[in-house]
Amino acid sequence: MKKWIGATTLSLLCLALPVKAEQYRFTYSKLYYQLKVNQKEGHDDVRMALFFNDSQTGKACQITKAWMEKEEHYEEFTIPSNQELTLPIDDNLKSANPLVYIQTEEGKQCDISMEVLANQRFDGSVSIKELKELAIQMDAMFADIGGMFSSYFMPDVEGITFVFGDTVTEAVKLSNGKDLSLKNGRATVSLEKYADDVRILLPAEPLKVTPWLAK
Structure with a gap:
């Protein structure tokens, strides 16, 4: 079944689709405007990424195939092990506005x-100090996503x-x-609880x- 996602239904958070679907279709420009925040400065070590997650478990669905096409032009995407849709951010593609298809x-x-x-x-270990520096960039990313005024209402990392x-x-x-147990494959580190020299x-x-946000 094909599901068309319009401009008004795509958000920066999770969007639940009301039907079981195996193929999704977007115009490139809809995704471009969500991902173009990656082109801004101040958060070079973090990015906005696109996933399709299981509505029951929250884990990434397996993308079996993804591609974009416009008339005779066709390009298939390579999907990494984390199942991210690695869409190129390109002004020329925005102008051409091809259709993007994702099969799950x-x-x-x-x-x-x-x-x-x-x-x-x-891989191996990372210090709390390094993670705190990463969290600062994540906060900067959320500020860019929120814009000049709504950024004041964005949660802190x-x-x-x-x-x-x-x-x-x-x-x-x-x-x-100390140990951090896994819950549904996730382990969360609260940065304020530990000294900078503690290693994970x-x-x-x-x-x-990913960032863990304040409630």
Whole structure:
């Protein structure tokens, strides 16, 4: 089944689609205007990313195929292991405005989600100080998303969440002897609780490193 997503229904947060769908179709410009915040300065180590998440579990749906086309022009996307739709941000493509198609695994209802992610790959360990510096850039990204006035009402980034694949079950360990248990494949670090020199010891490379927002 094909589902057309109009300009008024795509948001910066999660959008629940009311039907089970296997193929989604967008105009390129709809996605461009959501992702162009990545072109602004001040948050080079983080990005806005596009995912399709399982409406039941919140985990990324498997994208089986994604491409864009305009008349005789066709380009297929390579999907990384974290299932991000890596759409190029290009003014010429915005002008041409091709159609973008995404196919997800059969029988699952997937929600479109725009997420702020760290660009860096984390493997082994990372210090609280490094994560605090990353959180500052995430706050800057949210300020750009919110705009001049609504940015005052955007939540603060108080921590960092590591998202792991299904095969990872081991707790995330801290150098001070404490553990962070996994919940639905996620471990969240509240940055204010720990000194800058505490290190996070990762059991595997995370699929995503995302902000944890204040309630």
